[in-house]
Structure formats: C-alpha cells, structure tokens
Amino acid sequence: MRRLYFLAPDTTTAQAIVDDLLRARITWRHIHVLANHSVGLERLPEASLLQRSDVVHALERGVMFGAATGAIAGLVALMFPPENFDITGGVVVALTLAGAIFGAWVAGMIGVDEPNTRLSRFNGPIGDGQLLVMADVPGSREAEIEANIAQHVPRADVEGAEATTPIFP
Numbered sequence: 001m002r003r004l005y006f007l008a009p010d011t012t013t014a015q016a017i018v019d020d021l022l023r024a025r026i027t028w029r030h031i032h033v034l035a036n037h038s039v040g041l042e043r044l045p046e047a048s049l050l051q052r053s054d055v056v057h058a059l060e061r062g063v064m065f066g067a068a069t070g071a072i073a074g075l076v077a078l079m080f081p082p083e084n085f086d087i088t089g090g091v092v093v094a095l096t097l098a099g100a101i102f103g104a105w106v107a108g109m110i111g112v113d114e115p116n117t118r119l120s121r122f123n124g125p126i127g128d129g130q131l132l133v134m135a136d137v138p139g140s141r142e143a144e145i146e147a148n149i150a151q152h153v154p155r156a157d158v159e160g161a162e163a164t165t166p167i168f169p
Contacts (some may be wrong), residue, residue, distance in 0.1 A: 001139060002114075002137055003163070004146065006130060006132070007122070007131070007159055013153060017153050019103040021150055024145050029045075030137070035132070048072065052116060059108050062107025066099040066106075073094070119132070133156075
C-alpha cells in the first residue's frame with residue numbers, strides 16, 4: 001500500500017477528491033482528511049489519532065529503548081547477582097519484556113500529544129486553511145489514481161506518495 005497526499009484549497013475541492021477516490025474503489029476507511037480547527041469536516045473522513053499524532057513512531061522508539069534498557073538491567077543483574085538470589089536467563093528475558101512494555105506505554109502517552117512528524121511538511125498549508133487528503137491505495141494503482149485526481153479536480157495539488165506503515169494501513 002502507498003499513501004498518496006493531496007492538498008485541497010477548500011472543503012469543496014476536498015469533497016471532490018474524496019468522491020473521485022470513492023469512484024476509484026478506494027474504501028472510506030483508507031481515506032483520511034486533516035485540517036486545522038477552523039475548517040469543518042462534516043461530510044469528509046476525518047483523520048484519526050493514528051494519522052494526526054506521532055504515536056506509531058513513539059511506540060516503535062519506546063519498545064526499542066525500553067527493551068534495550070531492560071536487557072542491560074537483566075545482564076547487569078546476571079553478572080552481579082544479589083546475595084542469596086539465583087539469577088538465570090529467564091530473568092533477563094523477563095526484564096527485557098518488561099522494559100519493552102514500559103517503554104511502549106510511556107512513549108505512547110508522549111506520542112499521542114505530538115504531531116505526526118511525517119506530515120510536518122504540510123503544517124504551513126494546513127495552518128493557512130488548506131485540507132490534506134491522504135489515501136492509502138495499492139501501489140500498482142498509484143499513477144492511475146493521481147492522474148484521475150489531476151484530471152477531474154484541477155485545483156488539487158498532488159503532493160507525492162510514501163509507503164504506509166504495515167501495522168496500521
């Protein structure tokens with residue numbers, strides 16, 4: 001899957017893009033619209049928390065750093081065990097898993113409040129009142145859909161594409 005980005009100057013243009021995507025058989029759940037708070041998105045598929053925030057990337061970093069910290073703590077405990085306490089490899093695994101879970105939890109709470117870093121290039125236009133339409137499409141249909149949007153909605157700016165995160169399509 002590839003995520004296509006389109007900038008629309010107003011809600012009418014964004015609605016035309018969404019209609020064109022629906023006619024191209026892109027399902028409603030694969031279309032996301034992001035705008036600033038002053039723009040109403042009554043009949044448009046509003047971007048969810050996963051698209052708006054940096055929670056996915058924060059979770060990835062949290063799991064990685066938490067697991068590394070837990071593994072290091074487990075290895076230190078294995079090398080220098082407390083008196084009268086037998087440390088085995090299971091403790092290292094348990095501390096690694098506990099660190100990964102704790103890291104994901106803390107980083108997820110932080111990432112929910114952070115804007116999506118992948119969308120930082122659109123902060124200016126969104127702040128100016130434009131709408132960002134994101135569509136997750138099969139990679140084989142990317143050029144076809146971009147051409148359809150450019151033909152039917154000339155006011156839309158095609159802003160490129162990137163691969164979507166496989167966990168959250």
